[in-house]
Amino acid sequence: MSVVSSASLRSSVTARLRAAGCVFAEDEARILLAAAGSAVELAVMVSDRAAGRPLEHVVGWAEFAGLRIAVDPGVFVPRRRSEFLVRTAVALTAPALTGEDALVVDLCCGSGALGAALAASAGRPVTLHAADLDPAAVRCARRNLAAAGAEVYEGDLFEALPADLRGRVDVLLANVPYVPTADVELLPAEARLHEARPALDGGTDGLDVLRRVAADAPHWLAPGGTLLFETSDRQAATALDVVTAAGLTAALAFDDDLDATVVTATRPAAG
Structure with a gap:
């Protein structure tokens, strides 16, 4: 389940992430919107990401070699290399x-x-x-x-x-x-x-x-x-x-x- 995504919401999340220094803010906003189950959850996730938590820890997974890998807080995030x-x-x-x-x-x-x-x-x-x-x-x-x-x-x-x-x-x-x-x-x-x-x-x-x-x-x-x-x-x-x-x-x-x-x-x- 994910929150209903509107263009204005995507734009708002992207702007928040970009202001926090996230280089791939638009892509990350899309992932967060898809992962959040409610508006409250989305707000927490965006806040955590803007505060510097790795995106993978925020959403709980990383994409690696075409697989979705569960990644809990504190666990090493697999690198694409x-x-x-x-x-x-x-x-x-x-x-x-x-x-x-x-x-x-x-x-x-x-x-x-x-x-x-x-x-x-x-x-x-x-x-x-x-x-x-x-x-x-x-x-x-x-x-x-x-x-x-x-x-x-x-x-x-x-x-x-x-x-x-x-x-x-x-x-x-x-x-x-x-x-x-x-x-x-x-x-x-x-x-x-x-x-x-x-x-x-x-x-x-x-x-x-x-x-x-x-x-x-x-x-x-x-x-x-x-x-x-x-x-x-x-x-x-x-x-x-x-x-x-x-x-x-x-x-x-x-x-x-x-x-x-x-x-x-x-x-x-x-x-």
Whole structure:
């Protein structure tokens, strides 16, 4: 249900959002009008958005890879650039080399957006597991991944996963935080003030969580299995060194349109 939208109401909401600094005020006004169930609810939503709350937290969802992903307050909002990470992972699940499902783990899953998009797009059936340290994110992920039949766990990286997954993971998505601690305060207020800091802060050089993932990944990946994660241009060379030192064969992939850099790090088939 949504409030009845008139041209004057749309114009009023758009003007309020534009005055608050929303760059895409007209599009956001359309979304808010469609989401609100009453005039009172609309007024609250517009006020929250004008005060700086992320649109996705206000309406309760984000559009990602053609899916509507539930996003509760405080939960990391999936970025459009991460669609490239999903596409790269889908390409790895497509070859049906055996009759078995591809075993996929979405680590640091947040809302579960990456796992949900991969499951929806993969060229073969997948068995999906996901984990996150943040209880709010885990609650979101369980809703978003229910249709994929995924198991979602709460805990710190690999500690959250069942031990029987060790050595069996075909695709390990790990969208780890990679913002250096000193740069967190430079992020837009929407992220800095409204998303859980552990989902953003990657430590001194932004790669602390990656180092932990890379150190354990070879023990969880199947022979020929691949770890995938995002990084920035300036961190890419060091990120490659981190996963190479862990015994993985690494490569970089880029998408200029999305300004996305993805590292793929594969366990040798004979290793």
